[in-house]
Amino acid sequence: MTRATVAQALVSFLANQYTERDGVRRRLFAGCFGIFGHGNIAGIGQALLQAGDELRYYQARNEQAMVHTAAAYARVSDRLSTFACTSSVGPGATNMVTGAAGATINRLPVLLLPGDVFATRPADPVLQQLQTASAGDVSVNDCLRPVSVWFDRIMRPEQLLDAAPAAMRALTDPAATGAVTLALPQDVQAEAYDWPAAFTVPRVWPVRRAVADPESLAEAVAAIRAAHRPLIVAGGGVRYSAATGALAGFAAATGIPVAETQAGKGSLRHDHPGAVGAIGATGSTAANALAAEADLVLGIGTRFADFTTASHTAFADPDVRFVNVNVCAADAVRLSGLAVLADARRALEQLTGALAGWQVPDAYRRRAADLTAAWSSTVDRAYRLGHAPLPAQSEVIGAVNEAATDADIVVCAAGSMPGDLHKLWRAGAPRQYHVEYGYSCMGYEIAGGLGAKLAIGAEGEVFVLVGDGSYLMMAQELVTAVAEGVKLIVVLVDNAGFASIGALSETVGAPRFGTWYRYRDEGGGLTGDVLPTDLAANAASLGAAVCEVSTVDELRSALAAARRGERTTVIRIATDPLVPAPDSAAWWDVPVAETAGLAATVTARREYEQAKQAQRHYL
Numbered sequence: 001m002t003r004a005t006v007a008q009a010l011v012s013f014l015a016n017q018y019t020e021r022d023g024v025r026r027r028l029f030a031g032c033f034g035i036f037g038h039g040n041i042a043g044i045g046q047a048l049l050q051a052g053d054e055l056r057y058y059q060a061r062n063e064q065a066m067v068h069t070a071a072a073y074a075r076v077s078d079r080l081s082t083f084a085c086t087s088s089v090g091p092g093a094t095n096m097v098t099g100a101a102g103a104t105i106n107r108l109p110v111l112l113l114p115g116d117v118f119a120t121r122p123a124d125p126v127l128q129q130l131q132t133a134s135a136g137d138v139s140v141n142d143c144l145r146p147v148s149v150w151f152d153r154i155m156r157p158e159q160l161l162d163a164a165p166a167a168m169r170a171l172t173d174p175a176a177t178g179a180v181t182l183a184l185p186q187d188v189q190a191e192a193y194d195w196p197a198a199f200t201v202p203r204v205w206p207v208r209r210a211v212a213d214p215e216s217l218a219e220a221v222a223a224i225r226a227a228h229r230p231l232i233v234a235g236g237g238v239r240y241s242a243a244t245g246a247l248a249g250f251a252a253a254t255g256i257p258v259a260e261t262q263a264g265k266g267s268l269r270h271d272h273p274g275a276v277g278a279i280g281a282t283g284s285t286a287a288n289a290l291a292a293e294a295d296l297v298l299g300i301g302t303r304f305a306d307f308t309t310a311s312h313t314a315f316a317d318p319d320v321r322f323v324n325v326n327v328c329a330a331d332a333v334r335l336s337g338l339a340v341l342a343d344a345r346r347a348l349e350q351l352t353g354a355l356a357g358w359q360v361p362d363a364y365r366r367r368a369a370d371l372t373a374a375w376s377s378t379v380d381r382a383y384r385l386g387h388a389p390l391p392a393q394s395e396v397i398g399a400v401n402e403a404a405t406d407a408d409i410v411v412c413a414a415g416s417m418p419g420d421l422h423k424l425w426r427a428g429a430p431r432q433y434h435v436e437y438g439y440s441c442m443g444y445e446i447a448g449g450l451g452a453k454l455a456i457g458a459e460g461e462v463f464v465l466v467g468d469g470s471y472l473m474m475a476q477e478l479v480t481a482v483a484e485g486v487k488l489i490v491v492l493v494d495n496a497g498f499a500s501i502g503a504l505s506e507t508v509g510a511p512r513f514g515t516w517y518r519y520r521d522e523g524g525g526l527t528g529d530v531l532p533t534d535l536a537a538n539a540a541s542l543g544a545a546v547c548e549v550s551t552v553d554e555l556r557s558a559l560a561a562a563r564r565g566e567r568t569t570v571i572r573i574a575t576d577p578l579v580p581a582p583d584s585a586a587w588w589d590v591p592v593a594e595t596a597g598l599a600a601t602v603t604a605r606r607e608y609e610q611a612k613q614a615q616r617h618y619l
C-alpha cells in the first residue's frame with residue numbers, strides 16, 4: 001500500500017500505461033498538457049510537480065488548443081500514444097469541449113482531466129460553479145459527456161481503481177476511441193488514500209489486429225471477383241492501422257484503383273500506379289469519374305462522410321454495391337455495405353491472398369491511368385498559374401508541396417485550403433498529409449502543428465498552412481512552440497477574410513455576406529475599407545521569426561531559409577481569394593433558402609434543386 005493523493009496516484013498510473021502493437025511497445029502518454037487554476041493546481045498540479053519527468057508537464061495557452069495538440073500527436077502516432085490534458089474547473093474545462101469534439105469526431109484518443117466542483121460541498125457555490133434550478137449534481141463538465149467516448153466523475157478515491165483502467169480501455173480501443181474524460185472534483189484530487197501497489201505497476205494495452213471472419217471474407221472476395229469497375233476508397237483507418245504497405249501491394253496485384261478521403265490521403269504515394277487521388281466534393285476528376293462508374297466500392301477504414309460521397313451523389317451506377325472493411329461496426333455497415341469487421345492491414349492481407357491471380361480488366365486499368373494523367377496536368381497548371389498581382393492559393397500549395405520531403409508533415413484544418421490540399425497535394429510518405437477535416441476546426445492548425453512536431457521530433461519539419469481567419473482565432477500556441485523550442489514553419493495565407501465561405505456564399509445565394517474582414521461602410525454594410533490588421537507583426541510579438549513575402553519565388557526561398565533555421569518561423573503571404581482551385585466535378589449539399597427576396601438566392605435555389613436530383617439513398 002502506498003499513501004498518496006488521488007491526483008498523485010493518477011499521475012503515477014498514467015506514467016505506467018503502455019500500448020503494444022506488432023510487438024512494439026510505447027508509452028500511452030507522452031506527457032500532460034495543462035493550464036492551472038484553483039480547480040487543478042493543488043491536485044493534479046502538485047502531483048505533476050512531484051512526478052517531474054515521470055510524466056512531463058507542458059504549459060499550453062488555451063485549453064481548446066491543448067486538446068488539438070494532443071489529438072494531432074495521437075494522429076501522427078497512429079493512435080498508439082497521446083497526451084493527457086488537465087484544466088481547472090469552469091471555463092478551463094468548457095474550453096476543452098471543442099477540442100474534445102474534434103478528437104472524438106476524428107476518432108483520436110485524448111485524455112481530459114477537467115477539475116470539478118467539490119464532491120463534499122463544504123461551501124457551495126464555489127467560484128465558477130454552475131447552479132441550475134433543476135439539479136444539484138450537474139457541473140459544466142457535463143458538457144463534455146456528448147463529446148467524450150467515455151466519461152466518469154471521480155467522487156471517491158477508491159473509484160479510481162476501476163475508473164482509470166476503464167478510461168485506458170476506451171482510449172486504446174481502435175473501434176471506439178476518442179476523447180475520454182475523467183472529471184476530478186477539486187477536493188477529491190487532494191484526498192489521500194492507501195493505494196494497492198498493483199495499481200501503478202506498468203500495464204500494457206495490446207492493440208490487436210482483428211481478422212475478417214471466413215464468411216464475410218468469402219462474400220467480399222466473390223463481390224470483388226464479380227466486379228468490372230471496382231474502386232477502393234481508402235480512409236483514415238488505412239493509415240492508423242499502418243496498412244499502407246498492404247494497400248500498395250493489393251492495389252498493384254489486383255489493379256483496383258485507389259481513391260482517398262481527407263483522413264486517408266497519403267495511403268498510397270501519389271505516384272503509385274493505382275493512385276487516382278482524392279475523392280468526393282474536393283476530389284480529383286479522375287477519382288470522381290471512376291466513382292460515378294464504379295459497380296463495386298471497397299471502402300477501407302472510411303465512414304463515408306458527406307465530402308467523400310459528394311453528399312450521396314458520387315457513386316452513380318444504379319447497381320453499385322459497397323464492401324466495407326472497418327474495425328468499427330457502425331462504419332462497416334454504411335451505405336448498406338457488406339460489413340467486413342477487421343483491421344485494415346489484416347483484411348488487405350487476407351484479400352490479397354484470396355484474390356491471387358485476379359485482376360481488373362486491362363481497359364479499366366488504362367482508363368484509370370488516363371484519367372489520372374489528365375488530373376495530374378491540371379495540378380501542374382494550378383501549381384504554376386503565374387496569377388498576378390497576388391498569387392493564387394494553389395501556387396502557395398505547390399511551393400510548400402515541392403519544399404516538403406517525405407519526412408515532413410503539412411498540417412491544415414479549415415478554410416479553403418483543406419479542399420485545395422485534398423485535390424492538389426502530392427503526398428509522399430503516409431504521414432506527410434495531416435488535414436483535420438472531421439471537425440474542420442478553425443484554430444486547429446498551429447496547435448495541431450505543435451502536436452505533430454512533438455510526435456516526429458527531429459525526423460522532419462512541420463509546415464502549418466493557416467488562413468488569416470484561423471490564425472486570428474487561435475495563434476497563441478506559437479508562444480508554446482517558442483517556449484518549448486518546438487520548431488514550426490507556419491505559412492500564413494492572408495486573403496483578408498473567408499475565401500472558403502465567400503465562395504460557398506456565392507453558390508447559396510448569400511453573396512460574400514460577412515466574409516470579408518473590413519470596416520463597416522457608410523451604408524451600414526460590411527464592405528468598407530481594408531482593416532489595418534498586421535498579422536506578421538502579431539506573429540513577431542508572440543516570439544516567432546517572421547518573414548513577409550509577396551511572390552511565389554520569394555515564398556520558395558523563405559521556406560528553404562526556414563528549414564535551415566532553428567526557430568519557429570511564420571511566413572506571411574497575401575493571396576487572391578477569388579481564384580478557385582480546379583473543379584472537382586462534384587457537389588456538396590448545403591440547402592438554399594426555399595423562398596427569398598433576393599434574385600441571387602432564387603437562382604441559387606433553382607440550381608440547388610437541380611443538383612439535389614442526383615442525390616440518392618444506397619439501400
Ligand SMILES: Cc1ncc(C[n+]2csc(CCOP(=O)(O)OP(=O)(O)O)c2C)c(N)n1
Nearest residue numbers: 414415416442467468469470497498499500
Ligand atoms: C471554429 C470554426 N468556426 C467557423 C467555421 C466555419 N468556417 C469554415 S472555413 C471559415 C473561414 C476560414 O477563414 P480563413 O482561415 O481565412 O481561410 P480561407 O477561407 O480564407 O481560406 C469559417 C468561418 C469553422 N470551420 N470553425
Ligand SMILES: [Mg+2]
Nearest residue numbers: 467468469497
Ligand atoms: Mg482567409
